[in-house]
Amino acid sequence: MVEMIIDSTIIILYFLGMIGVGYWGYRRSETLEDYFVAGRNIPLWMYVPVMSAIILGGASTVGGGGLGYEYGVSGAWLVIWLGAGIAVIGVLISTDLVNLGAYTLGDVLERRFDEYSGTVGALIAGVYALTIAITQIIAIGTALNALFDVGLTLMIVTAGVIVVVYTALGGMLSVTITDFVQWFIMTVGVFLLALPLGLIEVGGVSGLSAELDPSFFSPTGIGVSTIISYFLLYFLGIMIGQDIWQRVFTADSPRTARLGNIATGVYAVVYGVATAVLGMIALVLFPTLENPDMALPLMVLEIIPVGLSGLILAGFISAMMSTADSALLASSTLFTNDVYKRFVNPDASDKRYTRISRLLIFVLGIGATATAVWIGDVVAALTLAYNLLVGAIFIPILGAFFWNRATWQGALSSIIISNTAVVLGMGYYGFQSDLPIIIGLVTSLAIFVSVSLLTDPPSSDKVDQWLTSTEDTPQLD
Numbered sequence: 001m002v003e004m005i006i007d008s009t010i011i012i013l014y015f016l017g018m019i020g021v022g023y024w025g026y027r028r029s030e031t032l033e034d035y036f037v038a039g040r041n042i043p044l045w046m047y048v049p050v051m052s053a054i055i056l057g058g059a060s061t062v063g064g065g066g067l068g069y070e071y072g073v074s075g076a077w078l079v080i081w082l083g084a085g086i087a088v089i090g091v092l093i094s095t096d097l098v099n100l101g102a103y104t105l106g107d108v109l110e111r112r113f114d115e116y117s118g119t120v121g122a123l124i125a126g127v128y129a130l131t132i133a134i135t136q137i138i139a140i141g142t143a144l145n146a147l148f149d150v151g152l153t154l155m156i157v158t159a160g161v162i163v164v165v166y167t168a169l170g171g172m173l174s175v176t177i178t179d180f181v182q183w184f185i186m187t188v189g190v191f192l193l194a195l196p197l198g199l200i201e202v203g204g205v206s207g208l209s210a211e212l213d214p215s216f217f218s219p220t221g222i223g224v225s226t227i228i229s230y231f232l233l234y235f236l237g238i239m240i241g242q243d244i245w246q247r248v249f250t251a252d253s254p255r256t257a258r259l260g261n262i263a264t265g266v267y268a269v270v271y272g273v274a275t276a277v278l279g280m281i282a283l284v285l286f287p288t289l290e291n292p293d294m295a296l297p298l299m300v301l302e303i304i305p306v307g308l309s310g311l312i313l314a315g316f317i318s319a320m321m322s323t324a325d326s327a328l329l330a331s332s333t334l335f336t337n338d339v340y341k342r343f344v345n346p347d348a349s350d351k352r353y354t355r356i357s358r359l360l361i362f363v364l365g366i367g368a369t370a371t372a373v374w375i376g377d378v379v380a381a382l383t384l385a386y387n388l389l390v391g392a393i394f395i396p397i398l399g400a401f402f403w404n405r406a407t408w409q410g411a412l413s414s415i416i417i418s419n420t421a422v423v424l425g426m427g428y429y430g431f432q433s434d435l436p437i438i439i440g441l442v443t444s445l446a447i448f449v450s451v452s453l454l455t456d457p458p459s460s461d462k463v464d465q466w467l468t469s470t471e472d473t474p475q476l477d
Helices: 001-028 032-040 044-055 059-092 094-100 105-112 116-146 152-201 204-211 224-238 242-248 255-286 292-304 308-344 352-376 376-404 408-429 435-454 460-468
Strands: none
Touching: 001 152, 001 308, 001 460, 032 152, 032 308, 032 352, 044 059, 044 152, 044 242, 044 255, 044 308, 044 435, 059 094, 059 116, 059 152, 059 224, 059 242, 059 255, 059 292, 059 308, 094 105, 094 242, 094 255, 094 460, 105 116, 105 242, 105 308, 105 352, 105 376, 116 152, 116 242, 116 292, 116 308, 116 352, 116 376, 116 408, 152 255, 152 308, 152 352, 204 255, 224 376, 242 308, 242 376, 308 352, 376 408, 376 435, 408 435
16 A cells, blocks of 8 residues: 555656646747747757657557567567658658748648648648547556556546646647656666566566567567558658657757657667567566556556656656647647638737647647547557558658659649548448558559649749748758
8 A cells, every 4th residue: 555655646746747847838938939849949969859759659658568468579560660760751851841940741731732732631630640649648547547546537537637738838848848858757667677677577588488489579470461550550650740740840950850860760669679578578477467558557566666666657657648748739730720820810929829729739638538538449549540641641741742743733632532532441441451541542642643643733933942931941951
């Protein structure tokens, strides 16, 4: 009982600290740029931790540990593809993204194509970002339930309220500070405490090998088809996520974004392997769990000394909160910038837009929390989000950067028709099938290319100038 009180106190104090940072951000967010992109001045030493914190959330930590519990080291493929996608962003488009000086994915589509492509793309990306927030709220609730044992629904609601409050207050400034703290706790918790102490508990790598079937140590144990599925969902999806792009927009230079994304990708791969191994350790300790997502939280409570277990659980929860806050802010930014600002009130002040964004975070956060209670499954919700995003938007985004002949008619028709194809595919084949996303990609490519070739090409001036279309854009380096 005393042990639970100590661990619980650490978690509660941590949550109060996050809300305090939110209030600090509220006092410091003086402009719309502060609120949406942290003033575009995040240096490399801070950029890598905060970008890492975004992608290593509930799916990577709780979900990754659960996959390790079920499939062994090959459960790391989900996070490996996320890391690879982030690194590819760094190599291919991070310089252009920073030079755009944009706020959203919708901004990018509008500048290259037209406002309607930007709006439809933003709506789909907004749904994706909101779904990502839902998955993290589920994951936080799962971890809290393991600690407090007072009901999953109550813990999901508690998680949702905390994330909504500090995100709405301070915007990207608060999210940046909290993500930096969360990354530090997460790194210490996983690499310096949970992993070494867990290996000691099971007799090291040799002890783990003796207890588990050899298939748990195979890199393809999860199945080649699943690895391909994860590639389609997570590698392609992470490359065009608003939450990721919005963090890129905060970099103080193209060099920071480029090197920071590559370094983040490497960190993510190592993290993915670590959480999969933790799941394997949990399998040895708790071989009959009904819910694999409970593997890591229960393992921490079982083997880590009192106080330290609270710190490690705070690290796991930190990983989820850092993705939840970024996704919730991303969704609010998309709807504020690409719908409200573009069509409802284009001449409002920055203060007005900031207020609208805060209001949307509360509204969307309530909806996300309610949906999290209803869904209750991290991986299922994440699959829905990435199916819509990749199937409908990936091809137009790729064409925007790498095909000068692409037209706005091709982009708009591709987004609308392929999104419909993905939804119909999920309805017919189900969420677990890869066919909806493949159908979406094939449909998107066919429509995008054919319609672009059948319509008048964009002017050479538009193609040449769209990547440097703001007066205060940082210089390419």
